[in-house]
Amino acid sequence: MTTDKDPGGWNAALGGAFAALLGEEAAGDLAGTGYGLYYASDTLDEFLFPNSWATADALSDGGAGHLPDPDGPHPFSPWNWKFDLAASLFRFDPDLLAGTGPWGADGHKGPRPFDDGFVADLLAVAATDEADGAVLRGAQLAPLLRRHGVDLTGKACKKLNHWLTVVLRVATDGTLRDAMRAATFTERGPEHLVTAHDFGSRPVAAEPWEERLRTVAHPALRDHLRMLCRSEADARSEGGHYSGARHWSWSDVTDAVGCTPVAVWGFGESQAGAAVVRLPA
Numbered sequence: 001m002t003t004d005k006d007p008g009g010w011n012a013a014l015g016g017a018f019a020a021l022l023g024e025e026a027a028g029d030l031a032g033t034g035y036g037l038y039y040a041s042d043t044l045d046e047f048l049f050p051n052s053w054a055t056a057d058a059l060s061d062g063g064a065g066h067l068p069d070p071d072g073p074h075p076f077s078p079w080n081w082k083f084d085l086a087a088s089l090f091r092f093d094p095d096l097l098a099g100t101g102p103w104g105a106d107g108h109k110g111p112r113p114f115d116d117g118f119v120a121d122l123l124a125v126a127a128t129d130e131a132d133g134a135v136l137r138g139a140q141l142a143p144l145l146r147r148h149g150v151d152l153t154g155k156a157c158k159k160l161n162h163w164l165t166v167v168l169r170v171a172t173d174g175t176l177r178d179a180m181r182a183a184t185f186t187e188r189g190p191e192h193l194v195t196a197h198d199f200g201s202r203p204v205a206a207e208p209w210e211e212r213l214r215t216v217a218h219p220a221l222r223d224h225l226r227m228l229c230r231s232e233a234d235a236r237s238e239g240g241h242y243s244g245a246r247h248w249s250w251s252d253v254t255d256a257v258g259c260t261p262v263a264v265w266g267f268g269e270s271q272a273g274a275a276v277v278r279l280p281a
Helices: 007-022 042-046 056-061 094-098 116-125 138-148 155-160 176-183 209-213 219-226 251-256
Strands: 035-041 083-092 134-137 164-170 260-267 272-278
Touching: 007 176, 007 209, 007 219, 007 260, 035 042, 035 083, 035 176, 042 164, 042 272, 056 083, 056 138, 083 094, 083 138, 083 251, 094 116, 116 134, 116 138, 134 138, 164 176, 164 251, 176 260, 176 272, 209 219, 251 272
Parallel strands: none
Antiparallel strands: 035 164, 035 272, 083 134, 083 164, 260 272
């Protein structure tokens, strides 16, 4: 069996597995740069603010770090990843920025926790998505928070939940291989693969992935990836659902900054997702 004492064999196994998932042509660029991995979830947006890590210093730092784990240990926990907050994406709802709808004079949300000057400066640097939301990176948002005294760690920002969406950038080295390693939870090596015993069931992938994964020579890796290629119904309770390069629930955010999906996963009832993307040039 391949181990960390046989890195060549493990890397070859991963190359074959990623070819099965991506197709031979896309997998031919595994060493190519210009790729990243993003993670987002409805639960994250629902309970995000106030948040101790959402400071201007953290958003501008550019370093990689773990975020607090709200869920506890899990084989496919995104909180195993380190995140780059400076490269993460923040989407402001258009009603929030315009002070309309529930944020209007007669709305139930009340006044926004920032002023028109903050909005004007934000719109000057943000990209706009198809629904007129404003999208910017953490590194762009940080100086605006400082300049206008907006505190995302304060109680007043609790009402921003669901109105400020965060799509977290997982820290990788920029190659397609490293983004796929992170997305498939294989970056820690063969000793950390998920087994059927971890979930109390024999893993079965949805088609066409079950057939494609039969070409993966490494048995444990094959079973691990089966748990990440389940049907949407099976992935509601365990594992993940893989849909290739198809649209994912947060594509409006990543599309706004010029990203192109390469490999997309959904978890649960699509409340959470991860996407390997080609980054803009």
